[in-house]
Amino acid sequence: MARFSTLLLLCAAATAASASPFVVRDTPVTLPIARRFNTTGSAKIVELDRARAQMLKNVGHAGGNTKRSVPDVMAVNEQTHYTVLVGIGSSTPQTEYNMLLDMGSANVVVGGGKAYVQTSTSKDTGSTVAATHGSISFTGEQYTDTVTLGPLTVTNQGIAIANSTTGFPKGVDGILGIGPVGLTKNTVSGTQFVTPLFDNAYEQGQMTADVVAFAFAPASQVSTPNGLLTFGGTESSQFTGSVQFESITTTSPASKYFGLDMSITYGSDTPILGSTAGIIDIGTTLVMLATDAFEAYKTATGAVLDDATGMLKITNDQYANLQSLFFTRLSVTYEFVPNAQIWPRSLNTAIGGDADSIYLVIADIGSQSGSGLDFINGYAWLERFYTAYNGMVEELGVATTKYTNSTDN
Numbered sequence: 001m002a003r004f005s006t007l008l009l010l011c012a013a014a015t016a017a018s019a020s021p022f023v024v025r026d027t028p029v030t031l032p033i034a035r036r037f038n039t040t041g042s043a044k045i046v047e048l049d050r051a052r053a054q055m056l057k058n059v060g061h062a063g064g065n066t067k068r069s070v071p072d073v074m075a076v077n078e079q080t081h082y083t084v085l086v087g088i089g090s091s092t093p094q095t096e097y098n099m100l101l102d103m104g105s106a107n108v109v110v111g112g113g114k115a116y117v118q119t120s121t122s123k124d125t126g127s128t129v130a131a132t133h134g135s136i137s138f139t140g141e142q143y144t145d146t147v148t149l150g151p152l153t154v155t156n157q158g159i160a161i162a163n164s165t166t167g168f169p170k171g172v173d174g175i176l177g178i179g180p181v182g183l184t185k186n187t188v189s190g191t192q193f194v195t196p197l198f199d200n201a202y203e204q205g206q207m208t209a210d211v212v213a214f215a216f217a218p219a220s221q222v223s224t225p226n227g228l229l230t231f232g233g234t235e236s237s238q239f240t241g242s243v244q245f246e247s248i249t250t251t252s253p254a255s256k257y258f259g260l261d262m263s264i265t266y267g268s269d270t271p272i273l274g275s276t277a278g279i280i281d282i283g284t285t286l287v288m289l290a291t292d293a294f295e296a297y298k299t300a301t302g303a304v305l306d307d308a309t310g311m312l313k314i315t316n317d318q319y320a321n322l323q324s325l326f327f328t329r330l331s332v333t334y335e336f337v338p339n340a341q342i343w344p345r346s347l348n349t350a351i352g353g354d355a356d357s358i359y360l361v362i363a364d365i366g367s368q369s370g371s372g373l374d375f376i377n378g379y380a381w382l383e384r385f386y387t388a389y390n391g392m393v394e395e396l397g398v399a400t401t402k403y404t405n406s407t408d409n
């Protein structure tokens with residue numbers, strides 16, 4: 001509990017800073033992001049994650065622009081998502097929207113819970129916008145307006161005002177797409193790309209570096225503000241050692257997202273997945289592996305598939321013998337310890353499991369390796385490692401944190 005208080009104090013300090021436009025921030029700023037965990041959903045987390053994985057692959061293969069018919073799968077995991085408060089419009093007062101933080105898209109979209117309130121800074125570009133990107137389908141009109149996020153005030157930010165939407169979770173007013181700019185390709189008529197919020201903030205001198213970074217603490221509670229979004233740099237209090245930056249993978253479709261090449265080994269020498277491309281994604285709850293890798297992991301751990309939850313389950317003895325999973329990226333290996341591989345036991349019943357059982361967060365992505373997107377390091381992984389994206393050089397950074405070896409689950 002002590003560490004949550006510390007995070008909250010940091011968050012409070014960040015949000016207390018008043019918005020003042022056109023000030024270069026020398027130090028990165030952090031904003032709290034709230035995790036919503038919807039325990040009333042009947043769908044299984046594994047099915048939701050698999051649907052999102054399929055969606056990300058389809059959109060990635062289509063080059064970011066899909067404009068297709070609405071898919072018949074729910075591509076937003078309605079059980080777990082992160083939201084952040086975003087202000088839009090001229091000040092006094094701005095309208096605040098509760099936006100879904102999405103690594104699978106890069107547009108700013110208003111639509112869903114709260115209607116767009118036009119002010120003196122709202123400009124209709126005359127272009128239409130339509131997309132199904134990674135998560136949500138919408139059509140509408142492209143505007144530009146002033147957007148405020150914590151102490152950042154970004155003018156003339158392209159915003160899609162959706163008049164027809166599919167897939168928004170309840171209580172969500174829009175999407176803050178934070179993925180690479182390529183994901184905006186052909187989403188707006190008459191223009192090839194839309195400058196994403198953080199790129200714009202950087203160009204307008206609001207950030208000293210075009211860097212956005214993510215820290216998530218393990219959350220054993222249903223809803224808790226346990227994430228920190230940092231922009232303008234990395235926040236040294238949030239990681240241990242150094243952040244290892246490498247170029248985004250060149251393998252498509254992982255290359256369209258926060259994609260990275262990794263190999264995975266179980267224990268000292270059991271290969272799970274040879275070096276291949278995958279992504280990090282906060283819209284995915286679990287760690288999704290290509291079917292062959294998932295089977296290798298299942299065999300290595302002795303786990304069985306549990307019908308009630310759709311997740312792998314192990315006995316107490318098997319847990320006592322569980323080995324670390326090693327994710328190797330070029331020369332650096334990230335150890336995903338046994339406790340990181342299990343679902344928080346305090347949340348077992350929230351997913352339809354037994355309080356006394358042990359479920360694993362490793363799940364089957366639903367297709368064999370070689371797809372160009374063979375793993376998704378979702379929330380369960382991101383709460384153990386700090387990640388950062390540098391939009392200037394398109395590099396993704398990873399670091400260990402004080403939670404990497406946490407035994408809280």
Ligand SMILES: *[C@@H]1O[C@H](CO)[C@@H](O)[C@H](O)[C@H]1NC(C)=O
Pocket residue numbers: 038040041042043078079169170171
């Ligand atoms: C929870 O998830 C279910 C579907 O799984 C959905 O129908 C419901 O609207 C969601 N509730 C919230 C508050 O998001």
Ligand SMILES: *[C@@H]1O[C@H](CO)[C@@H](O)[C@H](O)[C@H]1NC(C)=O
Pocket residue numbers: 127128129139140141163164
């Ligand atoms: C939604 O917006 C688009 C683009 O401006 C427009 O063509 C369409 O008619 C609108 N639909 C509705 C139902 O308002």
Ligand SMILES: *[C@@H]1O[C@H](CO)[C@@H](O)[C@H](O)[C@H]1NC(C)=O
Pocket residue numbers: 240335400401402404405
């Ligand atoms: C986690 O524990 C391993 C030993 O299992 C150790 O090698 C590693 O340095 C620890 N990592 C952190 C970030 O504390």
